[in-house]
Amino acid sequence: MAVMTPSETVTAFIQAIERLDIDGAVAILSDDVLYENVPMNPIAGREGVRAALAGFLGSASQVAWPVSSQFEHGNRVVNERVDRFKIGEGWLEMPVAGFFDVNDQGLITLWRDYFDLATYTDQMAALRP
């Protein structure tokens, strides 16, 4: 079996999120993963990330996170994305810069996203029934 590159690992993680497959997504995270949404409090550990994903994926009926650029530098992967969530009848769209570290076991140990929090909350308020 071919080992995935760090970039392929991040792509598999995002594809799991797009399938709303939380088990599949967190299986790609290390036990001690650190998840930083930069404007918010960091979340430590796989089970903490599971709860966070369940929260923000739970309000969406569909999710698409198209990646406009992604590349790796050693074990670090960087991407630019537009994280899209279907909320009710509309789509919330949020530009994101993501930084990921992937360990030698092919698990994500760091996930750090930079984005504008109000871009998310303002659209959520407008779209929620």
Add this chain to the structure above:
Amino acid sequence: MAVMTPSETVTAFIQAIERLDIDGAVAILSDDVLYENVPMNPIAGREGVRAALAGFLGSASQVAWPVSSQFEHGNRVVNERVDRFKIGEGWLEMPVAGFFDVNDQGLITLWRDYFDLATYTDQMAALRP
């Protein structure tokens, strides 16, 4: 004279900003540079960026933009920074993810920063006399 790498070009640009040397900073930009503060409207052209820099550097008596990580991929440079501005007696601090493209003439053609706008505006409101 040694040609700078794209990463060195970005470092020189940030160092000019830290010196509050707007002329030195914009000299490293292409005429048609595109400057995107992602939560805000994009700014096109060197003179537009000069005006933007004059605006947000003008309210600061000191500026430090420490870079925690930076690397290049072809002509693309990515960094993570904390952009710090001394406003009155206090320091405003804003985490930023920056994406830069550098052309073959060693000029920056794209500067795209991801950050949380309220992190800036809330601190600015608190610090301004």
